[in-house]
Amino acid sequence: MAELLNSDLWVEQYGDMLYRYTLVRVKDPDDAEEIVQVTLLAALQAKDSFQGRSTEKSWLFGILKHKILDHFRDLKKHRTYELASEDGPDPLENAYLHNGQWANAPKNWDTDPHKAAENSQLVEALSMCLDKLSEKFRNIFVLKEIEGLASEEICKEMEIQPTNLWVILHRARNQLRKCLETSHWNTRK
Amino acid sequence: MSKNSKDLSWMARITRWFGVTCEDTTPLISELMDHNLPLGKRLRLKFHLGMCGVCRIYEKQLEIIRALARKLGEDDAPTQKDAGLSEQVKARIKTALGDQN
Numbered sequence: 001m002a003e004l005l006n007s008d009l010w011v012e013q014y015g016d017m018l019y020r021y022t023l024v025r026v027k028d029p030d031d032a033e034e035i036v037q038v039t040l041l042a043a044l045q046a047k048d049s050f051q052g053r054s055t056e057k058s059w060l061f062g063i064l065k066h067k068i069l070d071h072f073r074d075l076k077k078h079r080t081y082e083l084a085s086e087d088g089p090d091p092l093e094n095a096y097l098h099n100g101q102w103a104n105a106p107k108n109w110d111t112d113p114h115k116a117a118e119n120s121q122l123v124e125a126l127s128m129c130l131d132k133l134s135e136k137f138r139n140i141f142v143l144k145e146i147e148g149l150a151s152e153e154i155c156k157e158m159e160i161q162p163t164n165l166w167v168i169l170h171r172a173r174n175q176l177r178k179c180l181e182t183s184h185w186n187t188r189k
Numbered sequence: 190m191s192k193n194s195k196d197l198s199w200m201a202r203i204t205r206w207f208g209v210t211c212e213d214t215t216p217l218i219s220e221l222m223d224h225n226l227p228l229g230k231r232l233r234l235k236f237h238l239g240m241c242g243v244c245r246i247y248e249k250q251l252e253i254i255r256a257l258a259r260k261l262g263e264d265d266a267p268t269q270k271d272a273g274l275s276e277q278v279k280a281r282i283k284t285a286l287g288d289q290n
Contacts, residue, residue, distance in 0.1 A: 008283075023272055101210065101243075111253065113253050123260050130261075165223070166216070169223055170216050
């Protein structure tokens with residue numbers, strides 16, 4: 001079925017799609033461009049092994065996902081996933097009264113997960129908030145919630161302790177909550 | 190750290206007695222999204238959520254964030270609509286593909 005592939009058209013047909021998909025996961029546009037190029041080159045090399053069991057598009061996206069994970073593995077070589085001041089404070093640090101109850105109760109966002117996911121403005125708001133996280137928090141949140149990796153897999157790949165992972169995810173979620181509340185719910189009429 | 194029980198509402202007293210306050214609960218809500226909790230912790234969490242509407246709102250917010258993240262991860266996510274490779278980059282990639290072919 002290899003004759004179904006047409007590498008000449010890949011860039012025109014799938015280039016932007018692959019790039020946008022990558023840009024959600026990898027913040028830096030230069031890195032995203034590089035990953036798309038590496039993906040298409042790998043696809044070209046593996047062209048003969050394409051079995052035609054999937055569409056050309058899903059085959060390319062399958063390769064892209066591996067290349068994105070490779071990118072995160074490479075990043076790990078240059079940085080630590082220990083918490084640092086650059087990660088910002090936990091927004092919940094002073095959120096409680098002395099008796100452990102909320103001092104400022106979270107606002108009711110007046111939607112549910114399913115409806116929220118259908119609201120493109122909200123999805124875009126999350127995308128913007130995600131870019132405000134520290135690189136470390138963003139990477140871990142992306143691996144967990146966007147790539148859908150299991151916690152054990154993230155710990156293994158990024159060489160971090162489970163407790164450290166939970167603290168990072170908890171704080172990342174709280175920073176995203178705060179950002180969404182400020183950028184989306186506070187600006188609604 | 191004087192925590193005078195006279196200052197506490199009935200809910201705070203019960204939750205204190207049960208060993209879980211809102212402050213204890215929020216990390217557990219997040220943690221349960223990532224892995225299973227031991228039975229004791231899970232029961233205390235469920236007990237607290239059963240009686241604390243504010244923490245239920247917090248739990249729902251985290252579920253909304255998760256749903257938004259999953260949507261964002263789809264290949265037709267409604268973001269970066271205008272983003273695309275520049276013509277220059279496309280040309281570079283085509284050349285690289287041509288060189289390898």
